[in-house]
Each structure stands twice: as structure tokens, then as C-alpha cells.
Amino acid sequence: MNGSTLFYLVRLSALFVLGYSLWILSFILTNKPIDYVAWVSFTNQSLFQFSTTFAFLFMLIHAFIGLWTVGTDYFTSRTLGFISPTLIRYADFIRGAYTIIFVALGFLIVTTTLFIIWS
Amino acid sequence: MTISINIYRYNPEKDKFPYMQSFEFEKPKRDIMVLELLNQLKEKDPTISYRRSCREGVCGSDGMNINGKNGLACITPLSSVIKKNKLDLRPLPGLPVVRDLVVDMTEFYAQYEKIKPFLQNDTPVDIGERLQSPEERDKLDGLYECILCACCSTSCPSFWWNPDKFVGPAALLQAYRFIADSRDTKTAERLQSLSDPFSVYRCHGIMNCVSVCPKGLNPNEAIGEIKSMLLSNKKNQNIITSDKAG
Incomplete structure (x- = not known):
């Protein structure tokens, strides 16, 4: 993928998540004390459901780009070779396993969130 | 003592x-x-x-x-x-x-070679040399003085981890030296060659390069300029290229 696209995706997703977080925070601060009814009516509105869906999808994209960057910095044959020459031959496997784990974890979190929001 | x-x-x-x-x-x-x-x-x-x-x-x-x-x-x-x-x-x-x-400086020089550190201009020369206005020449100050000592690139963690993919501050400073040169007409091609996720975008602006440069240069600023040009739309890049050609 193009470097500029990743650059924009990281920043746009961060801005959306920031806006979403501020929106939730403003609801909590301006509705004291929050009772069960107020909370349910807030979370049942379509705006909340759609914005939460987008916020978690953007978080997934943001986390993927960040963790992919970390993986291609630190889990390479060169970098792992600094720790031990034995790790050089396992670098691709370690990076692949690391990528699968964080992608699976990200999808699990997002799927669970969407299930809670929309069910 | x-x-x-x-x-x-x-x-x-x-x-x-x-x-x-x-x-x-x-x-x-x-x-x-x-x-x-x-x-x-x-x-x-x-x-x-x-x-x-x-x-x-x-x-x-x-x-x-x-x-x-x-x-x-x-x-x-x-x-x-x-x-x-x-x-x-x-x-x-x-x-x-x-x-x-x-x-062994091989990886460092390989990145320098990658950015094509020479003037590229296919247009015919009118009067024996390609002229520049004093203002155009001023844009090269702070860029051409690099002596390729590698102090900056070897102080950069991104270059430590990916010296084969990340161009590094020294070569990026030189890349911008030719991008900013009014006589060079290959701006779009130069930017295109740096548009992948590693060549420029692995710079996270920690500015080790600036603090160690023995010539007092600012590779981070040059990298910022390259990023700005890459992030601006294609139309702007075309304007820059046609300005130079004109």
C-alpha cells in the first residue's frame, strides 16, 4: 500500500476515535447522575450504534498499521539477530505469528463489540 | 591528570x-x-x-x-x-x-545511490548552462552541504531496523536537495520512488539526525518537506514539475 494512504488512515482514524471519545465523555459529564434509563436510551439510538461501529473499525485499522510497523521494525531477521543469531532463521515465522495473533485479537474485539451493540 | x-x-x-x-x-x-x-x-x-x-x-x-x-x-x-x-x-x-x-558503509551508500543524487533534466540547454535565479539557488542552502559522514543515518533507529528499505536522513536530505532544485525536472518521478511505506514514512521525527549533524544541517525539515509534497495531491505535483520545466 502507498505510504501516504497509511499516513492519512492513521491520522483520520485517530481523529475519528478522538471525536467519538469526546462525544461519549461529554454525555457522561453532562448527564449526572446517569441512571439505567438514560444510559439505555443513549446506547439504543442509531447514532450511537453507527458511530461505535465506525469507531471500533477505525481502531482496528489504526492498531493494525501501528502494530504492523512495530512488527516490521522489531521482528525481522536483522533485529532479532541482534538478540541471538539463532532467531534469524525464525524471524519470518515469529513476525507471521505476531501478525496473526494481533489481527485475530483485533477481529475478536471488534466482532464482540458489534455483537453487543447490534444484538 | x-x-x-x-x-x-x-x-x-x-x-x-x-x-x-x-x-x-x-x-x-x-x-x-x-x-x-x-x-x-x-x-x-x-x-x-x-x-x-x-x-x-x-x-x-x-x-x-x-x-x-x-x-x-x-x-x-x-x-x-x-x-x-x-x-x-x-x-x-x-x-x-x-x-x-x-x-562497512555499503548499506548507507546503497540508499544514497537509490535516490539518484544527480541533476536530471532532459530539456535542451539554451546558452551552455542551466541558469538559476538567486532565490532558486537560496533554496539549496542547508541541503547541498552534506558530507555523507553517516552520523545522522546511523543515529536513527528506523535506519538501524530497516537500512535496506528506509532511505535514511542523509540520503533523504540529498533527495530533497534535487527535488528543490529548479533545474531538475524529475520531481514527480523522484517523489514516486519514495512513496512506499518505508522509504520516507519510516521517519517518525525523533530528530536524532538533527542533534548529531556535524555540519548543523536539518534532515528532519527536508524529510518533512518531502512528506508534504507526497501528501499533497497529484495536481500540485504536476504544477511543481511544469513550473520547473517552464
Whole structure:
């Protein structure tokens, strides 16, 4: 993928998540004390459901780009070779396993969130 | 008064691992450069290896890590780096060590070659040379002075981790030197060659390059300019190219 696209995706997703977080925070601060009814009516509105869906999808994209960057910095044959020459031959496997784990974890979190929001 | 000098030693022909060798050195009455200190140590131990040539900060040969910070030994006064009467000298970090303080610069030069560090202009020359206005020439100040000592690139963690993919601050400074040159007409192609996720975008702006540059240059600013040009739309890039051609 193009470097500029990743650059924009990281920043746009961060801005959306920031806006979403501020929106939730403003609801909590301006509705004291929050009772069960107020909370349910807030979370049942379509705006909340759609914005939460987008916020978690953007978080997934943001986390993927960040963790992919970390993986291609630190889990390479060169970098792992600094720790031990034995790790050089396992670098691709370690990076692949690391990528699968964080992608699976990200999808699990997002799927669970969407299930809670929309069910 | 004596000072303790610790020098990184490694001879691949006989050493299994590198080690630090200590030397006791009589503190000179007048301030001397680190290179002069090395020259005097080499008289005691001729096996100490390091590069040097012009001894006045022009050739960029004697880049090394001096008490934890990269710099040129020939223009670094001993008094400015010595701490508690101790001085550690190591090779530039991140590059393979050939011997002692001498590093293999192949990866560094490969990145420099990648950015095509020469003027590209296919248009015919009218009057024997390509002219520039004083304002256009001013844009090259702070860019062309780089001596390729590699102090900046080898102080950059992104270059340590991906020296084969991340171009590095020294070569990026030179890339921008030709992008900013009004006589060069290959701006779009130059930017295109840097548009992948590694070449420029692995710079996260930690500015180690700026703090170590012995010539006082600012590669981070040049990288920022390249990023801005890459992020602006294609239309702007075309305008830049046609401006230069015109």
C-alpha cells in the first residue's frame, strides 16, 4: 500500500476515535447522575450504534498499521539477530505469528463489540 | 591528570566477540580534537583502526560514536565530550563493523545511490548552462552541504531496523536537495520512488539526525518537506514539475 494512504488512515482514524471519545465523555459529564434509563436510551439510538461501529473499525485499522510497523521494525531477521543469531532463521515465522495473533485479537474485539451493540 | 579512554576493539580475523580496551592518557595542557587523541594512541598501539583523511570536517571519514553521540572526531574538541575524565569511542551504530572503529558503509551508500543524487533534466540547454535565479539557488542552502559522514543515518533507529528499505536522513536530505532544485525536472518521478511505506514514512521525527549533524544541517525539515509534497495531491505535483520545466 502507498505510504501516504497509511499516513492519512492513521491520522483520520485517530481523529475519528478522538471525536467519538469526546462525544461519549461529554454525555457522561453532562448527564449526572446517569441512571439505567438514560444510559439505555443513549446506547439504543442509531447514532450511537453507527458511530461505535465506525469507531471500533477505525481502531482496528489504526492498531493494525501501528502494530504492523512495530512488527516490521522489531521482528525481522536483522533485529532479532541482534538478540541471538539463532532467531534469524525464525524471524519470518515469529513476525507471521505476531501478525496473526494481533489481527485475530483485533477481529475478536471488534466482532464482540458489534455483537453487543447490534444484538 | 590522566583520562581513561575506552575504545571498541574488534578484529574479525582473531576476535570472536568485540570488546572495549582501556587506555590511560595524560590529559593534554591544551585542548585537542578527538582525532588527535586517536592519532597519539595509535602511536602507542598501531593496531587501532579508524578512518580519517582531511582532519578538518570536510571529508566525513572519521564519523564515530563519541561518548554515546555520533560526531566527527576531527572537529570534536576533547573538552566538549569528556565526562568524569572518561571517554568511550565506538563505531557508528547499526552498520557492520569491519574492524575497530571502521564500519562497512555499503548499506548507507546503497540508499544514497537509490535516490539518484544527480541533476536530471532532459530539456535542451539554451546558452551552455542551466541558469538559476538567486532565490532558486537560496533554496539549496542547508541541503547541498552534506558530507555523507553517516552520523545522522546511523543515529536513527528506523535506519538501524530497516537500512535496506528506509532511505535514511542523509540520503533523504540529498533527495530533497534535487527535488528543490529548479533545474531538475524529475520531481514527480523522484517523489514516486519514495512513496512506499518505508522509504520516507519510516521517519517518525525523533530528530536524532538533527542533534548529531556535524555540519548543523536539518534532515528532519527536508524529510518533512518531502512528506508534504507526497501528501499533497497529484495536481500540485504536476504544477511543481511544469513550473520547473517552464
